[in-house]
Structure formats: structure tokens, C-alpha cells
Amino acid sequence: MSNALFEFCCRMGDNTLVLGHRVSEWCGVAPVLEEDIALANTALDLIGQTQLWLGLAGEVEGKGRDADKLAFHRDVWDFRNVLLVEQPNGDFGQTMMRQFLFDQWHVLYLKALMSSSHDQVAAIAEKSVKEVTYHLERSSDTVIGLGDGTEESHARMQKALDRLYPYVGEMFTGDAVDAAMVDQGIAPDPATLRADYDTRLDSVLAEATLTRPESDFAHKGGKTGVRHTEHLGHMLSQMQWLQRAYPDATW
Numbered sequence: 001m002s003n004a005l006f007e008f009c010c011r012m013g014d015n016t017l018v019l020g021h022r023v024s025e026w027c028g029v030a031p032v033l034e035e036d037i038a039l040a041n042t043a044l045d046l047i048g049q050t051q052l053w054l055g056l057a058g059e060v061e062g063k064g065r066d067a068d069k070l071a072f073h074r075d076v077w078d079f080r081n082v083l084l085v086e087q088p089n090g091d092f093g094q095t096m097m098r099q100f101l102f103d104q105w106h107v108l109y110l111k112a113l114m115s116s117s118h119d120q121v122a123a124i125a126e127k128s129v130k131e132v133t134y135h136l137e138r139s140s141d142t143v144i145g146l147g148d149g150t151e152e153s154h155a156r157m158q159k160a161l162d163r164l165y166p167y168v169g170e171m172f173t174g175d176a177v178d179a180a181m182v183d184q185g186i187a188p189d190p191a192t193l194r195a196d197y198d199t200r201l202d203s204v205l206a207e208a209t210l211t212r213p214e215s216d217f218a219h220k221g222g223k224t225g226v227r228h229t230e231h232l233g234h235m236l237s238q239m240q241w242l243q244r245a246y247p248d249a250t251w
Contacts, residue, residue: 004180005118006060007080008187010070011177011223013053014081017071018232019102020046021239022089031092038138042099045131052124072243076233083222084167086232090160093146093153097160100139104200105171106132108193117185140204147208158210169218172197 024043030036054067065073084102089095110132113125146153172194181187205212221227243249 002060002062004177005184005186006057007177008181009053009057009060009121011080011082013050013057013067013070014079015085015102015106016046016053017050018079018081018235019085019099020044020050021235022085022087023095023099025089026095035092039095042135042138045135049124049128049131052127056120056124068243072240073247076228076236077225079228079232079236080223080225081232082167082170083219083227083229084164084170086222086229086235087164087167088231090163091156093156094160094163096139096142096146097157098164099135100143100204101164101168101201102171103132103136103139104197104204105168105193107136108196109188109190112188112193116187121186143204143210144208147205147210154209157208161205161210162213165213166215166217167219169216170220170222173218173220173223175224 020043023039023046026039027036027043030039050071051067054070057070058065058067082102084098087094087098089098107129110125110129114122114129116122116125143157147157148154172190174190178187178190182189202212
């Protein structure tokens with residue numbers, strides 16, 4: 001069970017780490033000052049959650065690796081994040097669509113984890129859900145505002161949805177790790193959250209006057225480490241270079 005729990009914690013922490021870094025790339029270059037500040041705060045929230053999840057992963061593993069070691073000294077094939085979060089920022093609309101699609105799942109999953117049989121998992125979920133609820137409120141409002149905005153903003157948001165939607169299905173695809181977590185009462189079967197997700201998704205897209213793609217094709221492989229896109233490797237080369245160049249350096 002400890003190996004499955006380690007994998008589970010890495011999945012949660014890698015999701016927030018990779019997305020947090022992606023969002024942080026907007027710092028100083030966002031369209032307006034308010035968005036620059038909001039995106040930076042979202043990134044900080046996600047990195048804070050990463051420290052909790054990867055810290056717990058290190059405890060469970062019992063090999064002396066802390067959150068920093070797991071974040072900065074693993075290679076691409078060791079990461080367990082879903083493919084959605086490693087997708088490039090693109091324009092502002094694509095960034096917010098990616099955020100919304102993940103936030104909607106994240107809130108549902110964290111709320112379920114608050115009832116986890118594992119006290120530390122439940123505590124991390126309870127702390128994180130407060131931040132993620134705000135993330136979802138903001139990303140939903142932005143998707144609606146841009147989708148139902150000008151002709152240009154609508155077209156960009158529909159393009160972003162068409163590009164990113166094929167990565168949604170992976171968040172609801174279960175495997176042996178998920179089954180072990182269900183058996184232990186630690187986490188829910190991700191497939192059980194899909195109906196609620198789709199209902200909430202359709203409600204926001206309707207307000208945004210956006211059309212959900214008909215195909216349910218789903219890219220997979222990120223949460224098992226079997227396959228990542230080339231984007232993750234490029235991102236990690238920037239994120240990890242200092243720690244790799246100067247191992248165990250301190251300020």
C-alpha cells in the first residue's frame with residue numbers, strides 16, 4: 001500500500017507543481033497588472049500545495065527525499081502529472097481554459113479527499129480546497145467573460161477548448177494505484193466524478209457560448225509516467241537547472 005500511496009501523493013503534487021510553474025511563467029508579462037498579480041497568487045497557492053503533497057510522498061517513501069528532492073531531482077519519466085497541466089500557456093485564453101478544466105476536477109477531487117481514511121491526506125485536502133475553490137471561481141468567470149465577449153475572444157476560447165479538451169479524460173481514468181486508494185478508503189474512484197464534472201462543465205460552457213467537442217478521445221500516460229509530451233521536458237530543464245547544477249546548495 002505504501003508504494004501506491006507514494007504514487008498517489010506524487011500525482012497530486014506533480015499536478016500542482018507543473019501547473020504552478022506553468023502559471024508562474026506569466027509573472028511580469030500578463031495582459032494587465034491585476035491578472036499578473038492574480039496569476040502569481042494562483043501559482044503560489046499551487047506550489048504551496050505541492051510542498052504538502054510531495055512532503056507526504058517523501059515521508060511515505062522513507063528514503064530521505066523531501067519535497068525539494070522530489071521536485072528538482074527527478075527526471076521526466078518519474079513525473080506523474082496528468083498531461084493537461086504540462087500543456088504550454090499559449091495565449092491568455094488558453095491559459096485560463098487549461099486552468100478552468102483542471103480547477104473543475106481539482107475541486108471535486110479535493111472535496112472527496114476531505115473524507116479520506118488517511119488523516120494527512122484529508123488535512124491537505126481541507127486546506128487546499130479553500131484556495132482551489134477561489135481558483136475555480138476566477139477561472140470560470142474568465143472563461144465565461146471571454147467566451148461570451150467579443151468575436152475575437154470567443155474564437156480564441158473555442159480554439160483553446162478544442163485543443164485542450166482531449167486531455168480532460170485522463171483525470172477520470174483509473175488504474176491499479178487508484179484501485180488501491182479506493183480499497184484503503186484514501187481516495188475516490190476518479191471515474192465516479194465524471195458525471196458531476198460534465199454537468200458543471202456544460203453549465204459554464206453554456207454561459208460562455210462555447211461548444212464542447214463531441215469526441216471523447218483522451219490522451220493518456222502522464223499519471224503513470226508512460227508518456228509525457230515534449231513540453232514537460234523543456235519546462236523541467238528551466239525549472240530544475242539550478243538545483244541540478246549546484247546540488248544541495250543553500251542560500
